[in-house]
Amino acid sequence: MYKLFWAKSMGSMAAEVLFEEIGTEYEKIAVDLEKEENRSAEFLAVNPTGQIPALILPDGTVMTESAAMVLHICDRHPEAKLAPPAGSPESARFQRWLMFMAATLYSTDQRLYYADRMTTDAAGTAGIEAAARAAMDRHFALMDDALNPGPYLLGETYSAADVYLWMLAKWHPDDKQLFADNPRIAKLVDLVEARPAVAKVWAENRED
Ligand SMILES: N[C@@H](CCC(=O)N[C@@H](CS)C(=O)NCC(=O)O)C(=O)O
Known part of the structure; x- marks a missing residue:
């Protein structure tokens, strides 16, 4: 197990x-x-x-x-069938966006939520947080573009990359702003959350 x-x-x-x-x-x-x-x-x-x-x-x-x-x-x-077959063009796209999210968006979250670890200057955390928020906006905008035509990252096909994007969207400090700025992400989050597996996991993870 x-x-x-x-x-x-x-x-x-x-x-x-x-x-x-x-x-x-x-x-x-x-x-x-x-x-x-x-x-x-x-x-x-x-x-x-x-x-x-x-x-x-x-x-x-x-x-x-x-x-x-x-x-x-x-x-x-x-x-x-949560990922396309290895070596296919869809797999290239799947891996590209999964790695982009892990390497950039996830680490932007770390800069925002753990700003004190990113500097030895105790007075410098506000600047790190502000820069992380700006980077986060840019990176989510790229993900919104990647969802064109959508509704999933692989077009009509749901995949594990959508689950990863959903997870990152749940960590955004202001989901109203995220969804207003990025309507394709808003739609994706709705679609992903409508899946019974995701709804079950979210019910066990949500804080409120
Ligand atoms: N690169 C790692 C990052 C893991 C990570 O930052 N995890 C956070 C939670 S989402 C954590 O454990 N934070 C507690 C800490 O760093 O003290 C991954 O993708 O698994």
Whole structure:
């Protein structure tokens, strides 16, 4: 069985949705991210960075990195058709946007939410947060363009890349602004959230 180190509303949501879509068994192991000292030795042995998500595969292999998990889960469960066939033009598009989101949008979130880690100047965090917000707007605008013609990143075909974009959209600090500026993302979020697997995961992750 998969073992997913998990925290509410964090980067574990992508893998969690995929497991639900596939209908495979997985165990969630909750991690308290509030304070560094709350990380258990068991968790730190799996992921020394102390970050979520971490995943132990059924054969005991450890994975970190949310996008790598998405690729691996899709590879292991081709029958679920959550990613296009390897080597196809659709796969190039799928991997392009998945990697863009993981490398740019996710790290923009980190700059916004962990600005104190990005500088040794305690007075400098406001500037980092402002720059991260501006970058976030630019990156989501690129994703909105990528959804043309849509409604999914692969056109008419839903894929795990849409799940990843949904997760990032849920972390946006102002979803009204996000959706007003990016109507295709607004539509995608509605479509993705209408899926029973996603609705179930979101019900278990939402804070309010
Ligand atoms: N590159 C990693 C980033 C993981 C990450 O930043 N996780 C956040 C939660 S979404 C985390 O664990 N934050 C707590 C911390 O860094 O202390 C991935 O894609 O899995």
